[in-house]
Amino acid sequence: MTTEPFLRPRPVDPLDVPARLDELRLLKDGWFEGHGSAPTATGIDWLSDRFTRTYPEDLPLPFVYPTPDGGIRLEWSLEPHDITLDIDLAKHTASLHELNLASDEDQEEKLNLDEPAGWGRLIEQIQKATEGSS
Amino acid sequence: MNSGTLLHRQVNPSWVQQGRVTSQVFKPTPKDNHRLSVYDGDQVTALQAWLH
Numbered sequence: 001m002t003t004e005p006f007l008r009p010r011p012v013d014p015l016d017v018p019a020r021l022d023e024l025r026l027l028k029d030g031w032f033e034g035h036g037s038a039p040t041a042t043g044i045d046w047l048s049d050r051f052t053r054t055y056p057e058d059l060p061l062p063f064v065y066p067t068p069d070g071g072i073r074l075e076w077s078l079e080p081h082d083i084t085l086d087i088d089l090a091k092h093t094a095s096l097h098e099l100n101l102a103s104d105e106d107q108e109e110k111l112n113l114d115e116p117a118g119w120g121r122l123i124e125q126i127q128k129a130t131e132g133s134s
Numbered sequence: 135m136n137s138g139t140l141l142h143r144q145v146n147p148s149w150v151q152q153g154r155v156t157s158q159v160f161k162p163t164p165k166d167n168h169r170l171s172v173y174d175g176d177q178v179t180a181l182q183a184w185l186h
Contacts, residue, residue, distance in 0.1 A: 014152050020151065027148060063152070065149055066148050066149075
């Protein structure tokens, strides 16, 4: 008698970014107390695809939140580093902000997420913060 | 109110993921007149603030 291999469903990481972005597709304009634009479906498609293809699997995943202007904010808490990436889904640009809670120093820079260098800069920053927080 | 007073603030459900709140909650918007509105925990409980 032969048995078929039992395929177990792969658990989704609680911070799985595409899954969280799918949740945010349900937002409607006015979601923020009557104000606030909903992120566009094309914008979410773009971000979900780029993040999946570009962000290394071995790096910590961010928390994902909508912004009232129709953008998406990614947040990493990597003590003492607090890193946020505010993404403009229409322009494919982002503002990367890093705050060191221990020293109170912070820095901000603009990224073009249509360019590999933009994602590279983000990944470099997360890698550095991960090494520093371990 | 003193340095130990809890300050309560309502949060949009979309701004909570896995029990963690976005830091945007602590950034006042033009709608807030750029001032953070909170409930005084000495006068209002967390439940009362949530129900308000």
